[in-house]
Amino acid sequence: MILSLEPWVIGVIIGCGVLCLCAILAIILLVKKKNKKPKHIKVDEEFINNLIHLLGEKDNINDVTVDNGRLKFNVVDLDKVDLNGIKAIATSGVFVTGNIIKTLFKLDSQVIKQALEKNL
Numbered sequence: 667m668i669l670s671l672e673p674w675v676i677g678v679i680i681g682c683g684v685l686c687l688c689a690i691l692a693i694i695l696l697v698k699k700k701n702k703k704p705k706h707i708k709v710d711e712e713f714i715n716n717l718i719h720l721l722g723e724k725d726n727i728n729d730v731t732v733d734n735g736r737l738k739f740n741v742v743d744l745d746k747v748d749l750n751g752i753k754a755i756a757t758s759g760v761f762v763t764g765n766i767i768k769t770l771f772k773l774d775s776q777v778i779k780q781a782l783e784k785n786l
Contacts (some may be wrong), residue, residue, distance in 0.1 A: 709773050714781045716755070721767075722746030728765075730782050732775045778781045 675714050721727050721739055726747070729740040741747055745763050756769040771778060 703730050705736045709777045709781050711754075713773070714778070714785055716766060717752075717778070717782065718785060720751040720755075722748075727782070727786060730779050730786075732779050733768065735775055736768050736770045737775050741765050741767065 718724060718727070721741060721748065722743060723746070726742045727739060728742055731738045731740075742765070744762070744767075747767065749760055749767075752767065752769060755771065757772045758770045761768040
């Protein structure tokens with residue numbers, strides 16, 4: 667037996683197929699975009715000078731390290747540090763333990779560390 671369908675039924679079937687393919691393609695593109703690593707933004711001199719100022723100037727910074735992608739600043743006097751200013755430019759929270767400040771910026775932590783070390 668040959669199945670005969672009305673032309674409008676065939677159109678609906680083809681339309682549904684096209685919509686399904688478009689939805690699958692959109693999902694694939696969204697997943698690919700989500701898994702892309704963000705491009706690193708160049709660390710400029712203004713950012714570094716501002717960060718030094720927020721940390722209480724050069725004399726207040728003992729050491730800068732990178733710990734699991736976060737910058738870790740060991741400072742001499744925590745009272746000289748502008749924590750609210752650091753929170754304003756950080757992408758995540760600012761964690762303080764004793765005289766150690768940990769935070770994450772949208773810029774590459776290793777590049778920031780190297781730039782800070784050149785200026786200290």
